[in-house]
Amino acid sequence: MVKVTLGSQTLAESGATIVVEGNHYFPPSSINKDLFTDSATHTTCGWKGEASYYNVKAEDGGIVTDAAWYYPKTITDRAKPVEGYIAFYKNKVQITE
Template identity: 35%
Template sequence: MKAVLNGTVIAEAPQSDLLKIEGNWYFPPASVNAEFLVKSPTQYTCSWKGECQYFGVKDGETLLQDRAFSYPAPPAASFDRVGQDYSDYVAFWKEIRVTE
């Protein structure tokens, strides 16, 4: 599967390596092209996944704020709900299309 922004592949991995959590596809950290991500100061804490790290996604010179997110240190108890450790997996939002 691929996460694509305006023809640029931001992340790519076999679907079997991704996790689907609450309707979002999460890509393994090694499959994400980090050069397109910029850490965001936006803060959010999920009641069961813990503290979220948001990222802006670069589209050329434009930065699309908070279009990617991950959970760097989710509580171990949440791994049972998801089925595995998903620390640092990255999901995408809005303009970033996730396709097969």
């Protein structure tokens, strides 16, 4: 089971993550959607496609910007397994395996 926390809040928890390039990608059903808001940030990966980002609400009312990302529509068959799955920046949240 892999768990992502921010302070005492659980952002995601799953035994069914997919690891790509050292990052755990979580199934969409495993995140606490109440703590996420859409970000305007987008980046592009040459083999996964365009990534969208989420901001995360902190316990103190603050916002951690661009703490997580996902690929709404992947562009290669190799990336298809993580389509719609959410990954987190290790320097913005705590990830325990």
